[in-house]
Amino acid sequence: MWVLIPFNLLLTAEVLQMVSCQYGTGTPPVCRPISDVCILPGKGEKGEPGENGLRGSMGPVGKKGPDGEKGSIGPKGEKGDTGPTANMSRIYALEKQVKKLESVMKLQGVMKTSEKYFFSNGKTMTYEDGKTECSNAGAMLAAPRNYHENEAVLKFVVQYDTYAYLGISDFEKEGSFVYLDGQPIIFSKWYGGQPYNKYGYYNCVQMYADGTWTDYKCTASLLIICEF
């Protein structure tokens, strides 16, 4: 063991200095100048930590966990819509039925255009009676609204060789011809110089054998053609 003691206990008269001695059993102490044993080299401060190392490769995938418990029964769902198959079958059946009826109607003289059916039984009567006749059949006195409908009406005029009343008049305002529902006409095929309101009471419209129109009295007996 090393201890520090004053040198005057160990000597040299000329120099006063500190020594370090080691004492052993039965042996004189071994002393050395304290500068040899106690003055250690200086040490610098601890450096900064190094950068993070590179990330290691991914380990193997773990085992699949156990299945969860079975859930409870959900609420009852809403009633579904009627299946399309049933509706479509119904539509197909109706279409087939319509085609059959159209064939029968054609045999009975009914004319079909893209939007209407026209028919006549060849009867002649006044304008007012004609309106009633058609109305009783669930139809209206024919009023062509385009070239094709005018041609369809004309076929009856030709077939029965009789001029026909149309469902058009100017009772309300002279010269303003309207349909039975009061709407202004959107198509016309006036004969040259017509309408001319002869005698001041030509408020109905008749169709000639060439498909042209003239205004005419409403009390004559003309062919009645209906449409629906």
Ligand SMILES: [Ca+2]
């Ligand atoms: Ca008139």
